Structure formats: C-alpha cells, structure tokens
Amino acid sequence: MPRNQAKRVLRNISPDRNSDPLSTATEHSQQIACSPSQPGNGLPEEVAHSRAVQIRANADLYGIDRWGHGYFGISEQGCVEVKAPTAQGEKSIELIEIINGLRQRGLDMPVMLRVENLLDDRVSKLNEAFRSAIREANYQGTYRGVFPIKVNQQSHVIAEIARVGERFGHGLEAGSKAELLIAMSTLRSKDCLIVCNGYKDEEFIDLGLQARKIGFECFFVIETPKELSIILERAKVWNVEPLIGVRVKLSTKVDGHWSNDSGDRSMFGLTTMQIVNVVDTLKAAGMLHCLQLLHFHLGSQIPNIRNIRDGVTEACRYYLDLVQDGAPMGYFNLGGGLAVDYDGSASTHMHSRNYDLNEYCVDIVETLMNNLDAHGVPHPTIITESGRWTVAPMSVLLFNVLAVGNFDPDPLPDPLPENLSEPVKSLLHTLKDIDIRRLQENYNDAIYYRDQMRDAFRIGDINLRERALGENICLTILNKVAQQVPKLRRPSADLVSLLDSLSDTYYGNFSVFQSLPDAWAIEQVFPVMPLQRLDEAPRRRAIIGDLTCDCDGKLDHFVDEVGHSPTLQLHEIDEDTEDYYLGVFLVGAYQETLGDLHNLFGDNNVATVRITDQGQLEFVQEIHGDSISDVLSYVEYQPAELYQRFREMAEIAVRDGKITVSERQQMLGLFNESMRGYTYFES
Incomplete structure (x- = not known):
C-alpha cells in the first residue's frame, strides 16, 4: 500500500547528537541484551573460546557471511551487527542496539529498517x-x-x-x-x-x-x-x-x-x-x-552470467x-x-547468481x-x-516473536486409564517398543494405530478424552523417533521429513502480505535469522507465522548451511519474559510498495539510520506506520462515522440500563484510542 504521507508522523531527527538527548541507543532503562554474559567481562578463557566457536557455527548455519555481502555479521557478544562502510573505514553497530533506540523513540515492532x-x-x-x-x-x-x-x-x-x-x-x-x-x-x-x-x-x-x-x-x-x-x-x-x-x-x-x-x-x-x-x-x-x-x-x-553474455x-x-x-x-x-545472492549459494539457482559485480x-x-x-x-x-x-x-524487516506453538507431547498420566480401546493400547505398546533398529517400523505403526483411533472417534467408539490421550501417545512416539533419526546412516524420506513435520511455529509481529509480499506471491527466499543469543546453539526447528488469519501467512522456506530448508533453527524462549527478535534481510527491493492490507494490517513503522564516521548511530528519519483509522479510510470507511455509530449504540445501552455512563465513557475512550493506534501488536 503506498504510504499516505498526509496521515503520517514524519520526524527528521537532528544529526547534532549533542542537542538530542535520545540520539544514542544506550540510555533506555529496559534495554534488550545480546546475551546474559558478555565476553571480556571476566569469563574464563575456555568459556570465551567455546562461545566464539558457537558464534562461528551459527554464522555457518544461517549463512550470514555468504548472503550478507560483507554488510552483516555476528558480534563477539552474539548479536547480528551491521558493518557499515564510512569515510573512516568499516564501523559496526548491533541491530539490537538499533532496536533499543527505536523503542526509546516510540517505534514498536515491526519496523522496516533502512541503513543509508x-x-x-x-x-x-x-x-x-x-x-x-x-x-x-x-x-x-x-x-x-x-x-x-x-x-x-x-x-x-x-x-x-x-x-x-x-x-x-x-x-x-x-x-x-x-x-x-x-x-x-x-x-x-x-x-x-x-x-x-x-x-x-x-x-x-x-x-x-x-x-x-x-x-x-x-x-x-x-x-x-x-x-x-x-x-x-x-x-x-x-x-x-x-x-x-x-x-x-x-x-x-x-x-x-x-x-x-x-x-x-x-x-x-x-x-x-x-x-x-x-x-x-x-x-x-x-x-x-x-x-x-x-x-x-x-x-x-538473472542468475547465470552466460545469459547476460548471450x-x-x-x-x-x-x-x-x-x-x-x-x-x-x-x-x-x-x-x-x-x-542478488539471496541464499548465498553463488549458484545458478533462481535466488542466487554465479558471478559477482x-x-x-x-x-x-x-x-x-x-x-x-x-x-x-x-x-x-x-x-x-x-x-x-x-x-x-x-x-531489514525487524519483528518480535509473540508466541510459540509446538508439537511437544504432554506427560502421560500415571496411572493410565483402564479399559482403553485397542488402537490406543497398540499405541502404548509401540511407545514401549521403540528401538533405533526399528525406527521405520515404529513410525509406521504409530501412524497406522493413530489413524485407526481417529476412525473409531468418528463413529463414536471412543470419546474425546481417550482420543486426546491417544493423540498424545502418538506424538510422544513421533518425537522419540525423531530424536533418533540423526543417528541413522540412511534414513527414509518419511523419517527425514518427520523432523520438519514436528517443527514449532514461532508467531511473529508482522504481516507477510504487507511486508514480504514476494515471499507469498512468488516464493522468494529471504534470509531470516535471530538477532541475538547467537553465542548459543539453537535447539528448535520452526516455521514463522504472521498475524494474519491466513494459512499463507507464514515463512517456511529458509536459507541454511547446505542450501534451503523448510524450517529455521531458533532458540527456545520464555514467551512471558523474553524479547526475542528476528530479522528478514535483503528486503529493500519491491517489498514496501507491493505490500497489501490483508486483515487490515497496514504499513509498518520505518526508520532510516546512518552510522557516522566515528561509529555513532544517527537516527535520520522515522515514519510511523498506519493507524487503524488510516487503514479503515483506505477501504472506504469514515472513522468519524464509525465512532458516531458506536456512540449511538453505547447511548442506547445506557438508556436500557446495560451499562453506566462511566462505562460508556470508557468504551468511547477505548474506541478512540484504538483508532489512533498501530495496526500491529503493541507491547
């Protein structure tokens, strides 16, 4: 959706850092940290070495050195950093530091970050x-x-x-x-x-x-x-x-x-x-x-230089x-x-190229x-x-993770219920019989008995509680089988795909349709990776879901160390206490203008930054994203008219004794505040 500049708050931040008390991104009382501990702060040498090894492993895993064009890397603290060319040589700033600065300036995620x-x-x-x-x-x-x-x-x-x-x-x-x-x-x-x-x-x-x-x-x-x-x-x-x-x-x-x-x-x-x-x-x-x-x-x-010559x-x-x-x-x-070498493979793949500038x-x-x-x-x-x-x-599209959905089984009840149906009993027997020498058989049995159980539920032979137990037993089997698959020399296609079919869904605060339309429309691959904790090994496999109520609102095609993968390795997070940020890179071409209003998620916040010759972070421009009022006007609603309709309904509710005048005022205040608010999740 083209930006309606008349309805935006556009602030050009003064380049004079001495006159702007918010010009540094290190003064916020609730800063996001890269890692609980930092190298060089009294860590034993062997611990620092281990962290450096893990950072190198994560750089290989996400391919940042291959697709980053020398502009992105991982800092010693385990955070993604932008490495900006300046007149005084290359200067680096961690993206988490930039996010801290954005939060200080009132810009919530998601944010389209531009680095001048x-x-x-x-x-x-x-x-x-x-x-x-x-x-x-x-x-x-x-x-x-x-x-x-x-x-x-x-x-x-x-x-x-x-x-x-x-x-x-x-x-x-x-x-x-x-x-x-x-x-x-x-x-x-x-x-x-x-x-x-x-x-x-x-x-x-x-x-x-x-x-x-x-x-x-x-x-x-x-x-x-x-x-x-x-x-x-x-x-x-x-x-x-x-x-x-x-x-x-x-x-x-x-x-x-x-x-x-x-x-x-x-x-x-x-x-x-x-x-x-x-x-x-x-x-x-x-x-x-x-x-x-x-x-x-x-x-x-054009991925192949020969085509250009021809x-x-x-x-x-x-x-x-x-x-x-x-x-x-x-x-x-x-x-x-x-x-652009989006996947870092330096090949004739459609998302890469076999030549340089x-x-x-x-x-x-x-x-x-x-x-x-x-x-x-x-x-x-x-x-x-x-x-x-x-x-x-x-x-770079920056967004935070709001929630995680996983396929981890719940603990089985002890003792188990009596008088279980035959399919559920067979699932229990399969669970006890898991053996690395028979993983394919274990997998086949789990799927077979699970399907029998579902058929029995459809015709009323088992109830909801027993089906839930059976599904949980099957999920336990599949997770145990999946844990053993990497140990096999030649796993079958079923077993290989099992790892991805049990992957988590990390729900991000963004809209694929608004911010990454090519990922949906033409299956464009963009590099995606976490912005912090890169001195730790990621233990979860995941796809990324967006905020829209649409099965296409997801990212499930990623760059990894061997090419492409349907899942992305991410860190386990505490949803209640942890701010976990992801970045989608190389998105400067076409994405902003082609984005649409699916579910009425509007343009996201935009920030332009420059890294000075002295290595300082300068916030050049901030554009606040669409408000709910903005996007409603794009689809022919008049916000004032909507407010008047709601006010009339609230007044009728007062007359009918359903709400008090005080409650009416609270409702109208919330309605107005929502109209002015960001269309995305606000923390």
Whole structure:
C-alpha cells in the first residue's frame, strides 16, 4: 500500500547528537541484551573460546557471511551487527542496539529498517566497478546508470540515490507519469539521464519533453508502435527534438523466475518488423537522428552470467544494424538483471547468481567491444537499470516473536486409564517398543494405530478424552523417533521429513502480505535469522507465522548451511519474559510498495539510520506506520462515522440500563484510542 504521507508522523531527527538527548541507543532503562554474559567481562578463557566457536557455527548455519555481502555479521557478544562502510573505514553497530533506540523513540515492532550507508555504498560500487572495467579494457565509452524508481519509490530512498549518484551522473528510470514527476523534481544535475519506459500517453510524453527543454537528457523508449506518432506530434507542438530509444524483444531466454521477461513471448519490446517500421517512420519524418538508444531487459534477477553474455551479443546485432541503417545511436541500455545472492549459494539457482559485480561489468564491456570493434562502430555509453542489486541490502524487516506453538507431547498420566480401546493400547505398546533398529517400523505403526483411533472417534467408539490421550501417545512416539533419526546412516524420506513435520511455529509481529509480499506471491527466499543469543546453539526447528488469519501467512522456506530448508533453527524462549527478535534481510527491493492490507494490517513503522564516521548511530528519519483509522479510510470507511455509530449504540445501552455512563465513557475512550493506534501488536 503506498504510504499516505498526509496521515503520517514524519520526524527528521537532528544529526547534532549533542542537542538530542535520545540520539544514542544506550540510555533506555529496559534495554534488550545480546546475551546474559558478555565476553571480556571476566569469563574464563575456555568459556570465551567455546562461545566464539558457537558464534562461528551459527554464522555457518544461517549463512550470514555468504548472503550478507560483507554488510552483516555476528558480534563477539552474539548479536547480528551491521558493518557499515564510512569515510573512516568499516564501523559496526548491533541491530539490537538499533532496536533499543527505536523503542526509546516510540517505534514498536515491526519496523522496516533502512541503513543509508549500505545504499550509498551500492550506488558507489556499481559505478566504480563499471569505471574500472572500462578503464582496464580501454573501452572508449562511459557508464551512466539509472535507478528504476519502481523498485523502491520511497521518497527518502530516491533522494539519497540522487544525492550519492550525482557525482557519477547516475540518473533515474520512470515507468509512469508519477515516477517521471519524481525524476524531474529530484535530480539536480543535468548530467543524469532520465529514461522513460512503459506505456506512454500524451501527457507522459509532454512531461518528458519539458524535461528536455530544461536540459535533461530524457529518453523515450518506444514500447509499442503507436507511441512514435504521439512523440513526433507532441515534439512539434513543443518545438523540441525528442531523444528516442527502442526496446527490442530478444530471443535469448534466461534462467530463473523472471524468464518470461525474455524470449519471443516476452510481454514487452518491439519485434524486428516493428523496429524496421520505426526506422522508416523516423527517416520519412527527417528525425532518424533522434534515435540514439537501444534497450532490452532480460529479467529482474538473472542468475547465470552466460545469459547476460548471450543477451548482449544478440542485442549488439540490433545495434550494429541500426547504425548501418543511419541511426546515430550511442546508448546501449541493458535494463535490469544484476542479481542478488539471496541464499548465498553463488549458484545458478533462481535466488542466487554465479558471478559477482566485477565479472558482470567486465563481461558486458568485453562483449560489447568484441562485437562492435569488428565492424568499426564506436563504443556506446553503457546504461543499466540495476535496481534490485542497488537497494536490496539496505533494508531489514525487524519483528518480535509473540508466541510459540509446538508439537511437544504432554506427560502421560500415571496411572493410565483402564479399559482403553485397542488402537490406543497398540499405541502404548509401540511407545514401549521403540528401538533405533526399528525406527521405520515404529513410525509406521504409530501412524497406522493413530489413524485407526481417529476412525473409531468418528463413529463414536471412543470419546474425546481417550482420543486426546491417544493423540498424545502418538506424538510422544513421533518425537522419540525423531530424536533418533540423526543417528541413522540412511534414513527414509518419511523419517527425514518427520523432523520438519514436528517443527514449532514461532508467531511473529508482522504481516507477510504487507511486508514480504514476494515471499507469498512468488516464493522468494529471504534470509531470516535471530538477532541475538547467537553465542548459543539453537535447539528448535520452526516455521514463522504472521498475524494474519491466513494459512499463507507464514515463512517456511529458509536459507541454511547446505542450501534451503523448510524450517529455521531458533532458540527456545520464555514467551512471558523474553524479547526475542528476528530479522528478514535483503528486503529493500519491491517489498514496501507491493505490500497489501490483508486483515487490515497496514504499513509498518520505518526508520532510516546512518552510522557516522566515528561509529555513532544517527537516527535520520522515522515514519510511523498506519493507524487503524488510516487503514479503515483506505477501504472506504469514515472513522468519524464509525465512532458516531458506536456512540449511538453505547447511548442506547445506557438508556436500557446495560451499562453506566462511566462505562460508556470508557468504551468511547477505548474506541478512540484504538483508532489512533498501530495496526500491529503493541507491547
């Protein structure tokens, strides 16, 4: 749900830490600690060593060094830390310290945390990597990236990209009129490109032409044949020459989830005949010199570098023929595709990639040179729209665990009831007969007799209490069998899956549909891990449930040390006394805007932080999430009208003697307070 800024409390925190008594995150009286004891505080050497070994084991278990891109790690205290690049080198802050600071400032979980340093670093690294590849290959063109606004449209994000990217000439890509208005009003340097993709009406084109008139290099990338006539007509009206590009539909197919963005059945781009018609139309209008850009897009996340090489090679043929047909060209736009290694496997899996940034840049430069030099065609300016890679690492979803549901059996009664049914007696016999040499048989018997017992309950042969006893006995058997499975050399598929089928559910204070829509919609894997107690071994296997009343409101696909797992290893917690926090990482691309209002859980709180050159934590921006009143207005309710209806019902209850006037006032006060409150669980 796009943020309704008029209904938000937006606070820009002063960067002057001396003038802000809450500018440090260490002054709160109820701080969350990483661990009950801290290394370096008198711990025996062997204990400190043991903790260090466990921290290393947990780093391997959750894969933080593989998917963290060097931005995240585990501190000596056993907490996840963000390792932020600064002018004075890398500075680290524990995420628990940031959470303490958020609590001081009145921001409850869940919170979408943005770390500005990481965004700045990504913009810089992308441009510097292309500059290095261009310099080393003696490539005669330049690189001028553009950030596709659709990947993360939030105002502070776009402003920061424009600020950091200005020295590189890093521009913006717009796929709608709203995004074009953002680009025109945010970019300050005319050295930054604006690329207009998507379907364009007359107003869209007029806006882009105004950008041209004030000095921007604003390209219209033709997506459909009819756009060209509108561009030429409006250019005459405004007396300005347009900059035109064509989006080609490559036959190259790519691996991964976004393969439909490529190939003959791609939804976007012009066919070869349509491109020829564009050239002929421009020639007839005496405007062929306006055609200067070639664009293609193979997919948002391309896991295999070979697909990128193949796509560039095919696109070069289009580029060469357009030049030979008289178009000046000069710009080669590869679109998106630079992948994020979400699972840390460095593979061709759809959630990973088998290349790094440097290889990506070098391969593009080399492929262009190899194809163009043979024909004596000048090297074009390289453009990429690397949105996902740029913003994914900067954002982490933080939330607390509210409750745990488990499949642990209750203690069996002693003595057991008499006159038990045969299925329940058989379950008791199976329980006594568990043997590691017969685990498969024990498992099969437990399932068989449990099903017999359930059938007997359905026809009324046993009552509810006996069924409950039988279910508990079966659960005891399955747990005992599961404990022995790791000792087997070749366990069956049934026994392996038993470990996961008995896993806990940790209920988190968030909505999958609002904060992690891709996890539900396209089964995107995001790294998830606890933020504290990482000097302890996690003993529980769990899936994560959200607050919604929906069976899809869960996370059950995780990154682990060997690849992917349907469960996540977590620590046993005391729900009544312990604050246990989890983080979902690499969520900076698409998630905030695509989120929806399932169960009327609205936008969560957002905080932007920066780690200073001195290693201090600066809270740059806080945006309070939707109130209940906000989300009700989104679905066409009038909060004032709802209040009036409830007031009338309360008044009738007073007249009827059901409640007192004092109780009426309490009810109305609670109603009003709830309307102003956060849609998520409040502590």
